[in-house]
Amino acid sequence: MDNETIISLLYVFALAAFLGYLVISKVPPLLHTPLMSATNAISGISVVGAIVLAGSQHDRVSTILGVIAVISATINVVGGFMITDRMLRMFQDKTGRKK
């Protein structure tokens, strides 16, 4: 990796960290559990690295590792988004509802 690439990656990291801090601070304690499962689902993006690993047929070991990684990351992505939605639906259904 050349130095220019490294610097640009560090830029992305620094800005994402700052942005993350600002965005997450605004999330009310009410939604902290869905927040955790949501960020978990989003960080399941490591599935893209796993997909390339599983599909590149470099050697047998890499392929096996890749498949395991794809499975576990996909569990996170699919399960994470579905459970987050299930929770948020419970919060949404009674928006400001007063009996």
Added chain:
Amino acid sequence: MCGTDEAIFALILFSFRVFSVFRGQISFMQIPYLIEIIYLVASVLFIYGLKAMSHPTTARRGMNAAAVGMLMAIAGTLFHREIVSYEWIIVGLVIGSLIGAAMSIWMPMTAMPQRTALSHAFGALAATIVGIAEFYRYSGELGSFKMTAIGFEVLFGGITVTGSLIAFAKLQGLVRGTPVTYKGQNIVNISLFVAAVGIFVYLIFFPVGILFYVMVGMAFLFGVLLVLPIGAADMPVVMSLMNSYAGLASAATGFALNNKVLIIAGTLDGFSGLILSILMCRAMNRSITNVLFGAFGSAGTEATQIEGTMRETSVDDVAVQLAYARQVVFVPGYGMATAQAQHALRELADTLEKRGVSVKYAIHPVAGRMPGHMNVLLAEANVPYSLLYELEQVNPEMPTTDVAVVVGANDTVNPDARDNPKSAIAGMPIIEVDRATQVIVLKRGQGKGFSGIENPLFFKPNTAMLYGDAKDSLSKLAQAVQQA
């Protein structure tokens, strides 16, 4: 729900369409840029999704957008030039989707902390494996930057995999929840940590050999040793910390693979977990190091001399007090989750509201086993979130509250935290139920809480204990209030 499903299905069809068109028309050279653009859009959708989490009314829409972003990123990755065969990818995606969907559909809400712990383990496992594979394929020719990234990836990942599995075992009751401690524990942990860091530094300069795998093994071991001594009451901090590490492992993967969407998503997750850890620690007035290395309830602390006796009360007495109160505050804790009492609690609250009693729920930030645990359970029982009050909002109301009902909470209402500077939980903000005219504590039996700390609240003259299963007691109370 139906609409979302259809939209996602249409999008999948559309991606296949695009896929076949692009295969023919777009030149091979342009594909990497196309993937980059898709990743960029996905990153924006992720950030938008988390931004929408700032309010319950927008959160769901935001998450749908983030899910679309994820789908795009995955679809885009399938164009990657290194991919030569799709069969194993599809096998992995299908198996993962089935397991993930099954887990989220059939998991009861009370098992949320366990599920979250497991998913931290899965996420970290994926990152760790990708890191190991990168090392396996390129060892010897790795630059120092890439080696550093892979090192962080497997260290954070390894710790999270085993740490989360231990947390899962504790939450599920497979391992006892009490802290596991032994002499010289901190020394063992710290030496292991220092050794792993030493190997890491060495690898940056000489990225070859078996040492890398030794380091991965050490990270796995460290995760176990780190979480074993942590008590069940400190689980919210552990969960947040594991959340953070899993994210940072993903971010490190992004550095290793030169993939910006991975860095962005991982960093967002990492910082989210970090902020939650800080909030949880603040809610207990402890530092992260104290939670991790200060196995709870050890020497140097003194409980208040307990005066008075615990007074037991009956369902009928409590029902009368509740029925004729002006304001009642319910304080749920982990006991409500274990007893699955959230529905019974809401029924009692509904009955009271029908009689004109003002009902509020007071939620302590560390109540339960993960951040926001109580809120989710009460939402599942259809409690409107406008009735849920945070610590700072509800404490000023306590002196004008007629009855405060503690449902399976203990440390979060322990007045010792406020009054006794020598207490193990001194300085922890509490819900001041003892300032209410009357306190009713629903409890299984006379034992101490998870932290093993005596609670003087139970011995105060204005406190009465109602022993038994919380769900059972609450249902009986609802019936008795109706007849009162």
